[in-house]
Amino acid sequence: MSHFLDRLTYFTHPREPFSGDHGVMTIEDRKWEDAYRNRWRHDKVVRSTHGVNCTGGCSWKIFVKNGLVSFEMQQTDYPRTRDDLPNHEPRGCQRGASFSWYLYSPHRIKHPMIRGRLLDLYRAERKTGKDPVEAWAAIQADPAKRLKYTSVRGLGGFVRTNWDEITEIVAAANVHTINKWGPDRIYGFSPIPAMSMISYAAGSRYLSLIGAACGSFYDWYCDLPAASPQTWGEQTDVPEAADWYNSTYLIITGANLPMTRTPDAHFAIETRYKGTKIVSMAPDYAEYVKFADLWMPVKQGTDSAAFLAMGHVALREFYIDKQTPYFQEYARKYTDLPMQVVLREHEGGYVTDRNLRASDLGGMNETNNPEWKTIVWDEMSNAFVVPNGSVGFRWGEEGKWNLLEKQSSQADMRAELTCQGKDGVEIVSVAFPHFTEDEPDLLSRNVPARRVKLADGGEVLVASVFDLQIAQYGIDRGLGGGNVASSYDQADVAYTPAWAEKVTGVKRADLIRTGREFADNAAKTKGKSMIIMGAAINHWYHNDLSYRSIMNLLHMCGCVGQSGGGWAHYVGQEKLRPQAGWAPIAFGLDWHRPPRHMNSTSYWYFHTDQWRYEAVKADDLLSPAGKNRNKGYSLADYNVAATRMGWLPSAPHFNRNPLELAAEAEKAGASDEAGAAKYIAEQLKSGALDVSFADPDNPVNWPRNLIVWRANLIGTSAKGHEYFLKHLLGAQNGVLHEGGDGNNCKEVKWHEKGPTAKLDLMVDINFRLNSTGAYSDIILPTATWYEKHDLNTTDMHPFIHPLSEAVSPGWESKSDWQIFKSIAKSFSKLAAKHLGTRKDLVALPMQHDSPFEMAQPLGQVKDWKRGDCEPIPGKTMPLIKLVERDFASTYNKFIGLGPLMVKLGNNIKGIDWNTEQEYKELASLNRTVTEPGVSQGMPSLEEDIAVCDSVMRMAPETNGEVAHKSWTALSKKTGIDHHHLYAGRHEDKITFRDIQAQPRKIITAPTWSGIESEHVSYTAGYTNIHEHIPFRTLTGRAHFYQDHEWFLDFGEGFCTFRPPVDMKAKEKVPASVMKKPHLTLSWITPHSKWGIHSTYQDNLRMLNLFRGGPYVWISEDDAKSVGIADNDWVEAINANGATMARAVVSQRVPRGMAMMYHAQEKNVNVPGSPSTGKRGGILNSVTRVIVKPTNMVGGYVQLAYGFNYYGTVGCQRDEVVVLHKVEDQNIDWLERPLTPEREAQLNPPGIGSK
């Protein structure tokens, strides 16, 4: 009754002593315990997860009390794995456990907000009687008005408004942009659909319907391992975490399992109980090193040298000194090692050229695609034959696209690996490109080769990839000649362990032992040796070479496609399992095809004008062994050539509005798509029209509207952050040098004054105010991960599970689907008057997994602009497509599943199937649209759950019937019956309610190369090996060799070691800094323990756990040498800008390297930089992105464009910074009012806008 009165009965309380008065039992008030009990009491529990691209994909219980989320806890109800395998749970980590903080945090965006100055301008225009589009146009037409709001981006000044007004402004901007500049001047950026598929689809659907371009992310994040498409024709496919447990030998490099794969790390630890050995490679004493049996501290950026040395050992001991039957068979059947390569004469010897084709030998009875069928030597018939499975069999014929050991005639064969010692074989000297400092740039080695007569009467020497590869690894096999080693200790011969010791700092004995054990284990277990790798080694400019060196080792040892073996590359949450069901909704393919997709790296490289500062010369990267017909090109020039040849996409496409181009073509007499295409080709050839990247700084080619959602583009992933601020946004920036190096481009027009503030409008949709929101013009409040219905899958486990609306979206927020629906509604209203129905001309690069991947034969580059050929759409230049857009119906289209799903069906990775049945089912499951308009009567996509169910109904992974249809289609192509793979689950249909009840395991689908089975864990390449489905490459096999002209120009036909690129950014550091004690350090940006990307980084709970603000790890010895103590403020600086952080001085870090954890951004405790005078920056303030020409190659099977599949990657790790101490009294928090002077001073002192 009363705590006090209760105390008055103290003496009447029974007290029973026990244990000889050491204890006493009392009866007293225990009501106080209710306080603790109530803390965990709740009204309901809802299943959700976190859409944070952490790859966890963990199922969580969300506890709701009084309508508020009170806390979350790990779910532990996953379906069990099989008997001998640990389970996938409990999943979750400290970061996820603290997410509920965000819902009610000060970061939460509660209302639609807009830059106050912009709103004033807009309202003033509206008051004069202009409609929204006219008002927007009036603001954009007046440079002074525009400058008024663009110049204060990043400086606060937001005001609240309401949904009606704000969607009207966004829509007005979009309508105006489409009308004046073209729909391809609108860009959408959102990453990693797998983490919240419906939210991604919301924006991409709206943007695709209006013709805007959606930007890629996987390549931009530099998580895309370009080596994967190069080697396998596969974007990325990796084993689930459980498969680590099946491995018996693990090498882990560049993937910090306990830190970044927290819920899955246990599999790697547990497998050690079975006796599995773990070897770790990391320059620093990373957390995963602790779990390893051996640590090889490899110098950062030299990973490929270490793996090439291990490959040297494996080849020597398991292919030359003795032959392992399992390896031999694997190499013959599943790799390109037996494929024949033409040798080209070069300075008295030879260099490698392209793969030999059936067409070279007169067709070999192949009438379909003889130029696309590669050749092996058959040991059974002792002749060159055409084996099944090359890409030529994939298109235009059926039944022979498989990896059975058969010739095209279907006779058995046995591909020869080496011709050494055979009749008629010559030993010739072949020069291999080499890039190690102070060593020759061509290394000649002896190779056995056969002479072959060509159909055209000529004669060439050909050698197998295997024989070339043995030579290239520097292995002495008794053929004489130089540059080969018979001993591992020959440090002067490239790729020996002794040589690698010099380069990597790893002891040769460790390299020899690991290479030997890795191969030996694989030989004994049939491929159960695995390499787990990740972003730490993938973010380098030459990342594809590092990865190829690993893949080479794996293929030599027959590991890829075997459970417990192969590569395991983990970066972001890439695996969008129900992709085939999702893509039509996400990109509006149910209404229009094709959508506009753009590779973001090239996009930002040009549009943020990083190319203007390009200090890396492409010529310095070329090899003397190439034909090098593009000598003198800059990196940007290569990209321009790639877009005009139809290799890479471009946004905008051309220097004219695509709506107007379509109209012009029609006016010029083009009655159909082919006519329009011809018109564009003519215009391009005459020079009247050009690709936009040829003049990116011309206002007609600027991006105008940018919508960012589910992302933190500016705050974290903007490599070259300060260039974004300067050129794209026109904001206060810290770029510390003038552009000018880009002045010598041949294909890109130079403007003396670099443009600033290219964007008219930037919109950020988020639940949390981060650096991206801070620089936007409009911020829209979205639902958090506990406030919306959505879908989530990951690479790490085979389950699909939901995000659920545990509580309704807070304040004025809405789910992304509802937000874009409302924007679409406003857009439709304005479009009716201003746009109407228009034809839109879409330029599409040659797509991988389509017949257009065979557009440009023999790997020869034919540039129409150079006069090599005529511009022919879909052949030597982009495909030209016409799409009719009834802009006023955008909203109606958004809310209904469109008719093309019935008319054209669905497809993925080159196989098609009919979706009529699923369409019908969805109409009854989700009901139909009742609103009058084009979508009336079609399956409804109005509510989030309906969208989830539509995705799952149309995807083979979640609907057994669709799995059946898609496997049937693939079986026809391969000529092999694959139906047994999903047979037990033919009748399964997974719905949203199912996965809310419990995560469900997906169904085996041809989308992926692994299978879902009760006997093997999901692993990449499984169906390629066990079902003989070809890799989607030129030869149909895994490629050691790349025979495209540009690869040969850059000396990367074979995998070779290339050191990090000198970015030359140190040269421009101000003298005031260089005078002080300072360090020059590699700039390494790994993932953090107390954050995942920028989420959690600013979470109060996580901040409490470590330092509470930005920090940089440096080595103890380095710190001591310049007088830096732990927790001192330091500035990291180079030409690109500067960033401020506190020093973490630690023995963990080796000398010569600084680690600033990824995504430490500007919103918490970041002071001004003394060098730039601007807010102290983010991790990417000191980086600049560079593009790699070999990543631009297209129209050539695996080297053909696909969204997030291939293209330039946003590497930033080759950078170095100068780091120096900043005294506490010199820390300036910049907490001053904005003055006109400060507003005008956008650049650091003394820097112009060149």
Add this chain to the structure above:
Amino acid sequence: MDLHQIVFGVYPYLCLVTFALGSWIRFDHEQYTWKSDSSQLLSKNGMRLASNFFHIGVIAIFFGHFVGLLTPHGVFRALGVSDMAHQGIAIFAGAIFGTLALIGGVILWMRRMFNKRVRAASRWMDINILGWIMLTLVMGLSTLPFSIGHAEHGDATVMLRLAEWVQSVVTLQPNPELLRNVDTVYKMHMFLGMSVFLFFPFTRLVHIWSAPVGYLFRAYQIVRAKRPA
């Protein structure tokens, strides 16, 4: 009724009632606020000396006042404590413990005012009550010269009158006239002291009620049974 009568006839009851009722209500309704609010976590600088000096001084002074003022005159006599001895003890002990409390208190006050972290975490009332106690303490110490003067003249009447007044208050027969002619400094000290009781329930002082004395005597293990239904 003049001001004197209000201050020494009515105000004591206002203070005592607020003290008792306020404590009760807070104990029953605001259990989470029933704590000492120690700031030792924020800064340990000088805490060991200051806190111990202050607490030892204040506790001694409290019990000195309690015994000295509430024990009936006859009891002292019966125990053989002469008035002069009583006065001597009061002056001597008061001076020592008062000084102890003053030293500790000043350091605590400096810390509360000028230590950034402690200041930031301080509520208005935390600063006020410490200041008030210090003021009371200074006033109390200021009575020493007067008391010493009295003692030198062998005159214990003021002390006895003060005690008599306190006893008149607690026996519900308030007699403010007893204090009509004592020196102002005593009155000031008494007013400040009574006010501490008035403020008590609204401050961290409530932790005094819960001084964990029992902890010294408890069994090693306590099992709290569920209350019978």
